[in-house]
Every structure is written in structure tokens, then in C-alpha cells.
Amino acid sequence: MQKDRKLIIYDIVLLVGSLYFALLLRFDFKIPDEYMGFLKLSLIPVIAITLIFNKFFKLYNSIWKYASIEELMSIIYSISLSNVVFVIYSHFVNFRFLENRYYRFPFSVHIIFWILSVITLGGTRFLIRIVDQSKGEKEVRKRCKKLLIIGAGDASSILIKEIKRHNNLNYDIVGLIDDDVSKKGKFISGIEVLGGRDDIVDICKRKEVEEIIIAIPSVDIDAKRNIINICKKTDCKLKTLPGIYEIVDGRVNISKLRDVNIEDLLGREEVKLNNSNINKYIRDKVILVTGGGGSIGSELCRQISKFNPRKLLILDIYENNVYSVQMELNYNHPELNKEVIIASIRDINRMRSIFSQYKPDVVFHAAAHKHVPLMELNPEEAIKNNIIGTYNVLKCCNEFNVKKFVQISTDKAVNPTNIMGATKRFCEIMVQAFDQISSTEYVAVRFGNVLGSNGSVIPLFKKQISHGGPVTVTHPEINRFFMTIPEAAQLVIQAGAIAHGGEIFVLDMGKPVKIVDLARDLITLSGYKPDVDIKIEYTGLRPGEKLYEEPLMNEIALTATEHNKIFVEKSDNVDIKFVEQSIAQFERAVVGSREDIFKLMEEKVPTYRRKKNEEESA
Secondary structure, three states: HHHHHHHHHHHHHHHHHHHHHHHHHHOOOOHHHHHHHHHHHHHHHHHHHHHHHHOOOOOOOOOHHHHHHHHHHHHHHHHHHHHHHHHHHHOOOEOOOOHHOEOOOOOHHHHHHHHHHHHHHHHHHHHHHHHHHHHHHHHHHHEEEEEEEEEOHHHHHHHHHHHHOHHHOOOOEEEEEEOOOHHHHOOEOEEEEEHHHHHHHHHHOOOOOEEEOOOOOOOOOOHHHHHHHHOOOOOOOEEOOOOHHHHOOOOOHHHEEEEOOOOHHHHHOOOOOOHHHHHHHHOOEEEEEEEOHHHHHHHHHHHHEEEEOOEEEEEEEEEHHHHHHHHHHHHHHOOOOOEEEEEOOOHHHHHHHHHHHOOOEEEEEOOOOHHHHHHOOOOHHOOOOOOOHHHHHHHHHOOOOEEEEEEEEEEOOOOOOHHHHHHHHHHHEEEEEHHHHHOOOEEEEEEEEEEEOOOOOHHHHHHHHOOOOOEEEEOOOEEEEEEEHHHHHHHHHHHHHHOOOEEEEEEEEOOOOOHHHHHHHHHHOOOOOEEOOOOOEOOOOOOOOOOEEEEOOOOOOOOEOHHHHHHEEEOOOOOOOHHHHHHHHHHHHHHOHHHHHHHHHHHHHOOOOOOOOOOOOO
């Protein structure tokens, strides 16, 4: 109400000023006295007429903060009708003035008055909108996160426009970073390029940056890792656009943004596959993936789907995970002929029934218990699933003339110190034994830890960070080899393509990474300071856990393959009778004492050394 009164006062002042200025313009700033007298007589009628029409067109009821073209048209209608009435008043209701003469305003005065009234009354209201918006923008900017974008190319240009279009993102872009010195001081969509990567830390301090987006999808792995390491020195939350090869549709937009993660920091390179070799053994074939609902199994299903198998069989005992994989494949590959099978590899009769019905050409065996401490406490379950279950699948492959069998193994099978690793090593032994007596090509693929897989440290660390810590690490020196889930699955499929039977393929895992460094990086990437906001606690090595994992067996030299990330370990000659006798012994042992299980495992896997003292290292 207070604002409405002020607006009426402003309108009165502006109307008087507009009419007076219209006369000044018409008479070259020398208004005759008689017109000045007529002006005085006309002021009250002009004000009254205009205010009445303003009220009629609700010019005192509008919220001018949101004024638009409709409000502008209301002003024009009101001023126009007011002037029509004023013209009638001026021409037909004359006033006797000096010397019995009649005076009225020239028509040109009415035109000038109309123009000035529209400009002043309309301008006042839109000035209110501008001022209110400016105040609002300042308030919004106070609430917005200050954002620094790294990259001053096409991707960042699109990103800036997207951010400006989506006000709900609450970003205030403070500047751009680019190593091209010729771009420094230039502007993209009104945002200045402030400097190069060496200026990031200083700019973040000066501009009080809260979040950084890396918008250079074409950058190579090493350069991106270097930029992320620089950004880690700030207290900013990091986000990134995926690499060009990750952006399937080639379009850059807000929906592609994601948090910078450990995979970015480790900088694993994109795997280059030989698609022609893979096509030969997957395209138009029936492919069975056991453990298809797990981390590796589900990714194998995703990758295999790209090569148009005749049918994809996804086998798992746990229906919830495999259902999620089914729904995902339904959405991403609606054309894929697939079937989900709920079954246990421990059940030999069920396995025979499945192999008899579907007659798979290729089997990827990813079903296994893999959690080291839990298997150490439940060794009989590790034997039942990892050894006896795998034996059942191997046997079915031989009986039903499967073309190729690919066993998923682990670096924990190398000189194992835990029951899980020992069971996986025995699986490798069985693979090589079956290969010698069967037309099926049996191979094993050995690799290290997979980032983000079920039961791995990354999901655990993320959960601990979300709860405010502490983040628990078993030992300050413990390290592991890591690769990404897609990389592991792609290399497993590639290894299957180059296999002839009997090989143990070893994947290039790169350099080992300290687990405590992973913890610190993840805390930093989550926007916290390690040991300040989130504490790191050491809990001691768990039963069966090594301090260092070994990628090779007895340091035997590996043979290179046609793929630069896949190597072959020297094969062992294993008698199938040894395997069959061992299976019979394992079946008896799982119903006996756990101590007997450990002793039997040491007998069957000569490289297995049970680790009883958690202070021991490998």
C-alpha cells in the first residue's frame, strides 16, 4: 500500500513535468504567457483523468518486480485513453482568458505529451523492476556457490550457457582457466579467462571459489590427473565432464556433469579393443555369464551386449542384483535377446539342466565369494562356492561342448595367504587341467582390485565419509593394484578372444596404490580435509590380508600378447585325476573341522601359506 501511494505521487509529478516539457519543446523553450495560464487550468483535470485510467488498467495493483510486455501495454492503453479525453477536454471545454480570446493546446503538444508520459510512467515502473531484480540477483549471488571452470573451449562455452539457463543450479561463475596464454583476459559469454592451471590455487583463494568444474573432455589422462592434483590443493569441491569417449551422444550439457572420482585421479587409460577378434567368438553366439548380477559379471553383460550375441544368459543366485541388470539392459539394449536364470553353481543337476537347454557357446565365470576376511571366517563356504561350484561349471562345459570358458581370477591367487585367494588359485589349476582333456578352450584371467566393486574399499570409504568419519584403513603401508570395472570387463573379453586354451592371462594393473592415499584423495574430493574434517584411523591387518599384493607368480617372466595390457603366464601341467581326487576330498572336508580345511588347502595349493598373525606381511 505504501508503494502504491508513492507510485501515485511519482505519476503526478511526472505528468506535470511531461506536460510542461511538451510545451517547452513545442514553443522552443519560450512558452507564451497565455499558454502558461491554460497549463495551470489544465493540470488538475489531466492528473485526475490519467489517475482514473491508471486505476482502471490496474497500474497500481501490479507487482512491477515481474513487469513484462503486458504491463507495458497497459501503460500505453491508459496514457492513450487519458490523452484522448484530454484532447476532447482541451478542444471543447475552453476557458475565457485575456482579452475575450479562447485558448487551447496545439495538437502537437498532445502528441509530445503522450510520448513523454509513456516514457516517464513506463520507465519508472521498469526502473522499479530493474532495481528489484538487481537486488534479487545480489541476494541470489550471495547464496550461490562461487564456481571456477577449467577450460575455455567449446565445452565450457556450452556449459556457461547451460548454467545461466538453469538458475536452480545456484552457481556464480567467477572465471575460466586455460593454459592458452592468448586467451587470458578474453571473455566467453561474459566470463573472463583469469589464467592457466598454475594460477588455480591463487584464484580460488582470491575469488573464494567453492566449486571447480573441469570442462575439457578431450584432455589426455596425464594432463587431467595433473589438473586434479592441483585442484586438490584447494578446498573446493570438484566436478568434471566425462571424456569424449564416455559421452555417447557427443553432446555436452549439465546432465553429463559428475563428481571427480578416484578413477579420474588414478588416470587409467581407455582400453582399445580389437573388435574384429571379439566379434568372431561373441557375435551370434549364446553367451552365459555366471555371477551376472555382481560387479564384474554385470559389466561383462553390458560389454557383451555391444557385440550382438544371439542370446545372453545372465545367471546368478541373488535375484535383486540380477533384476537391476535386467532392467538396465532392457532400457539400453531393448533389441538384446537375453534371459535371466536364478540358480546356484553348487547344484550340479541344475547346471546340467541349464547347459542342456541353452547350449552356451561361451561361458564367462564370474560367480564367486571374494571377500577375504569373511571367507577366512567361513572357509567351508569358500570351498563350496569357489572350488566345487567352479568344478561343476567346468564339468558342464566339457560335457556340453562349450567352445570357450573364461575364468575370472584374482591377484590374490598369487602366493595366497588367505582361503579366498587359495580357492581362486585352485580354480586356475582346475582350468588348466580341464583344458588338457577337453575340446573346450579353458582360460583364466587374473587381475587385481576393481574400483567401486561390491565389497571394495571405495564404497566403504564413501559411506564412512557421508557419516562424518572416521575412515578406517587397516595399515598405513598397505597397497593394492586397481583398475576400473569397465576396463577389467573389456580386458577379460579381449583375453577370451586371443585365448587358445590353457592360458592364465595376467592384466597390466599399472602401479600399486597405497590405500591410505586413496582414502585421503576421496576425502579431499568430497570437499573435506583429511585428518581435520574427517579422521583416518588404522585398524590393523585383518585375517588373511596381505600388506602387498603380488601380480605375478614366483616372479615368472610373462609372455606378451597382441594386446599391450594382456600377458600370459607360463602354464603348468596338471593331471585331471589330481583335480577329481581333490574335489572328493574337499567335499568331505567341508563337513569336517575348519582346521582340516586349512590343512587340506595347504596340501592342494603348494603356494598357499596360511597367515595366522595379522602383523605378518606377505
